[in-house]
Each structure stands twice: as C-alpha cells, then as structure tokens.
Amino acid sequence: MEVGSQWYNRVATEIGQHQMTLGEKGAKQYKLDLLLRVARRVDEFSDICSECQALKQEITSLMQEMSLLVQMPGKEGLKKHIKAVNKLVEHLKKVHKLVDKGHYLGMGVGIGMAIGVGLGGALGAAMDNPGIGTALGVALGVAIGMYLDKKARQEGKVI
Numbered sequence: 001m002e003v004g005s006q007w008y009n010r011v012a013t014e015i016g017q018h019q020m021t022l023g024e025k026g027a028k029q030y031k032l033d034l035l036l037r038v039a040r041r042v043d044e045f046s047d048i049c050s051e052c053q054a055l056k057q058e059i060t061s062l063m064q065e066m067s068l069l070v071q072m073p074g075k076e077g078l079k080k081h082i083k084a085v086n087k088l089v090e091h092l093k094k095v096h097k098l099v100d101k102g103h104y105l106g107m108g109v110g111i112g113m114a115i116g117v118g119l120g121g122a123l124g125a126a127m128d129n130p131g132i133g134t135a136l137g138v139a140l141g142v143a144i145g146m147y148l149d150k151k152a153r154q155e156g157k158v159i
Contacts, residue, residue, distance in 0.1 A: 007056060008043040012036060014063045029078060030066070031085050035059075037159050038088045045096055055088055089159060098159045104148035112141020 004012070015036045019027040027033070039059050045052040062084050069077045092098045116137020152158050 004040060004043050007060075008039055011039045011059060011063060014066070015039075018066055030069070030081055034089070034159070035062070035085050038085065038092065041092055041096070041098065041159055042088065045092075049095065051091060051095065055091060058084065059088065092159055098157050099152055101158055102149060103158075104152065105142065105145035108141035108143075108145025108148070109138055110141070112137040112139070112144070115140070 015032050018030070019032050022030065022032070042052045042055045042059060046056055062081065065077075066081065069081060089100075093100075113134060114137070116134035118133070119137060120131065120133025149158075
C-alpha cells in the first residue's frame with residue numbers, strides 16, 4: 001500500500017475510526033469512502049495546486065466537525081457535511097480533470113439507450129422485435145463505458 005503524507009495518514013486513521021463508530025450504513029451516509037479518496041487526491045495535488053493546499057485545511061476542519069456529528073447526529077449536520085464533500089469533489093473534477101467511479105459507464109448507458117431507441121424503429125420493424133434496438137444500444141453503451149472507465153482508472157483519473 002502506498003504511504004501518503006503524515007496529514008493523509010492522520011485523516012485516514014480518523015476516517016477509519018468514524019467508519020467503525022458509524023457502521024456501514026452511517027459511513028455510507030457520510031460518504032466516508034469518497035472523503036478518503038478525495039483526501040488522497042488532494043494530498044497528491046497539494047504540492048502543485050494552491051487550492052488543494054487550502055482544501056487540506058478544509059478536510060481537517062471537516063474531520064473535526066465529523067467527531068461532533070458522530071456524537072450528535074442530525075440532518076442539518078449531515079447535509080452540511082455532504083455539501084462540503086461535494087465541493088471538494090467538484091474542485092478535483094474541474095481543475096484536475098478527474099472523474100467519479102463509473103462515470104463513463106453511466107454516460108454510455110444513457111447514450112446507448114438514446115441511440116438504441118432511434119435504431120429500434122428501423123431494426124424492430126425489420127426483425128419484428130421493437131426492443132432489439134434499445135437492447136443493442138444499451139449493450140454497446142455499456143461496453144464503451146466500461147472501456148473508458150478502465151482507461152480512466154489506468155491513467156489515474158478516477159477519484
């Protein structure tokens with residue numbers, strides 16, 4: 001396993017403790033896995049990006065607030081936490097051109113379905129099966145999306 005900076009290791013330890021305290025459902029609600037991945041990427045980019053250096057401070061503050069949220073859970077605190085995590089993700093997407101896990105797969109399914117519906121009329125009439133075009137479009141979209149997701153993962157472009 002790759003060893004990060006001292007800051008990242010502290011954040012990872014705190015997130016691990018919160019995951020144990022909250023359990024699987026709570027950790028998912030607070031997007032702790034995503035926060036850990038975001039912290040790793042912010043740590044990687046902080047040497048070359050001044051905004052990422054500032055985001056390290058925000059993540060540290062978020063972890064301190066998280067300790068309070070775990071003790072006194074509430075919808076307002078959860079909403080604020082999720083909004084802060086989403087802000088961090090947006091910076092990584094816009095500035096560093098990173099994508100979410102499964103980004104291209106979702107796009108591929110949508111585009112494939114749209115193309116499939118268009119083809120469905122012509123293919124469906126020819127083959128007496130109106131759903132064949134949509135099925136082929138979705139299958140093609142899934143294949144292309146999976147390929148692009150794999151490529152993004154290999155290039156280190158996934159959050």
